[in-house]
Amino acid sequence: LGREAQSMLAKTRDSLTTIERAARETESKLAAVSGARARAEEELVVAKQRLGEAEQAVAAVAAAEDLEPALAAAKSEAEARRLALAEARAALSDIERDRRARADRGAAIGVERERWTTRSAGAEQQIETLKARLVETESELKALANVPAMIEEKRGKLMSALSEAELARQVAADALTEADTALKAGVQALRAAQGAVSEAREGRARTEARLEGARTRRQDISRQIREGLGIAPEGCLALAEIQPGAMLPAFADVERKLASLKADRERLGGVNLAADEELQALSIQAAGLDTEKADVENAIAKLRSAIGQLNREAHKRLEDAFQAVDAHFRKLFTTLFGGGEARLEMIEGEDPLEGGLEIIAKPPGKKPATLSLLSGGEQSLTALSLIFAVFLTNPSPICVLDEVDAPLDDANVDRFCRLLESMAADTATRFLVITHHPMTMSRMSRLFGVTMAEKGISQLVSVDLQTAQRFREAG
Known part of the structure; x- marks a missing residue:
């Protein structure tokens, strides 16, 4: 610097x-x-x-x-x-x-x-x-200049103090090891003493429990003697004609004699003073149960007869409905496919009401096959034939068809529309058809569409095609 x-x-x-x-x-x-x-x-x-x-x-x-x-x-x-x-x-x-x-x-x-x-x-x-x-x-x-010498001197003193401290630490460590050993021995002795005390306590508790049980049994036996014999426990020896100081009989002999006496008492039985009244009440109850049994049997017979009649009526109606649906199905299948034939078959079972239904379809130029073996469009036309057959058998005021023409080509869509026009003319049913196909839209009487003129605002638009056609012809 x-x-x-x-x-x-x-x-x-x-x-x-x-x-x-x-x-x-x-x-x-x-x-x-x-x-x-x-x-x-x-x-x-x-x-x-x-x-x-x-x-x-x-x-x-x-x-x-x-x-x-x-x-x-x-x-x-x-x-x-x-x-x-x-x-x-x-x-x-x-x-x-x-x-x-x-x-x-x-x-x-x-x-x-x-x-x-x-x-x-x-x-x-x-x-x-x-x-x-x-x-x-x-x-x-x-x-x-003299600081290194002073530091060296202090270092020597510190090293000496450190050696003394290390020696003291070693002595303390040895003492600590001995104390730990003594502590472990004391802990083991304490645990052994605690175990002995616990065992002694458990033995004392068991003894007290046995003593308490003996006292309880003594009290129970005293109570039984007072209740059964009507005397104090001290008078049992006199009642048994055993002299004081004499030898008691064997416990097994006493038990056998007591069991024999109890059996004799049981054989004698007790006297029921209300047996006559109980017999009359049971007789009246048995008569009522017999009457109820007869009523239940009559009701079961009537119920079985009604069930049989209902089953016969259901079988008859099922057969009539099946014949009607099958006839409509055959006709509609031929109409939609422009030929071919199809039929419905009942799957045999114990109960026709619980049986299945099999569709056998034969499109033009093909062999008869089940519904699962037909193509997608053929399956759709077959399903439409069956739906319309059921609908013709049991018509309703309104029929909703949701995009049933989606898997069909233009030729099949034209057949579907002609069939729909025919059914609308022959029946009083209003058909609501949801579709995206232009040909189907052009064959409808009225169109309803939902448009979004502005973002987020939907608007319903309706067009009467028949009225529009008349205006066009008139204009």
Whole structure:
């Protein structure tokens, strides 16, 4: 840092010397310009004086005709003097302008000189500061020269203390290990003691439970003796004719004798004083049950008869409906396919009402086959034939058909439309057809469409094609 400050100071001094030298040169040039200006002013004054004298001389001799050559010469000299004056004025103007430029440059050099002087003073002050810091740093270095030895001494003391601490730690670790071993042994002894105490408690609880059970059994037996024999338990020996201090009979013999006595008592049975009243009540209840049984049997017979009649009627109606649907189906199939034949077959079963229905179709130029073996369009036409056959058998006021013409080609759509027109003319049913097919739309009586004239706003549009056709024919 000191070297950089000295280098900066040297550069500053060089710059200051250069600026002073330029200032001296500028001052010398300014002095020269000032002298030239003074000389030019003196020449201007002399020229003005000579011009005045010449004008006076011209005025004095203006009246003399013989002085015209002198006048011309004087005029020429005056014109030359005027030219010299103009040149002198121009030179003076240039000198003045150069003087002002040099003055401005001198002022700028003075400002720059002051600035560099200030910087030089700041640099010298900074150098002094750096020198003071250098002295302080050297003193600190001298003071810190003994620090490594002190640190080494402290390190030795710390290593000694560390060794002592490590030795103390080892001793403490050994003591801790011994304490842990003793603790584990104490814990094992405590667990063993706790186990022994738990076993003793469990044994005591079992003993108390047995004692309590014995007391309960004693109380029960005492109660049974009082209730059964009507005496206190202490009087049982006298009742059994057993002398005090005599040997008690065997428990098995007593149990067998007691069982024998209980069996004899059971064989005797109890006396039911309300048996006659119970017999009468049971007889009345049995008679009522017999009457209800007869009514239930009659109801079952009537119900079976009604079920049979309903089954016969259902079979008859099913057969009639099947025949009617089959006839319509055959006719409609031939109409839609332009030929061919088809029939409906009942799948045999125990109950015709629960049996199935099989469709056998034979389009023109093909063999008879089930519905699953036909193509998509043929399946659609066959399904339409069956639907219309059922509809003709049991018509309704309104029939809704949702895009049933979607899988059909134009020829089949034309057949479908002709069939629909025929059914509409023969029956009183109104057909509502949902379609996207132009041919189907053109064959309808009225069209209803949903359009979106504006985004998000739907509008229903209706067109009566028959009325439009009449207007067209009339127009």
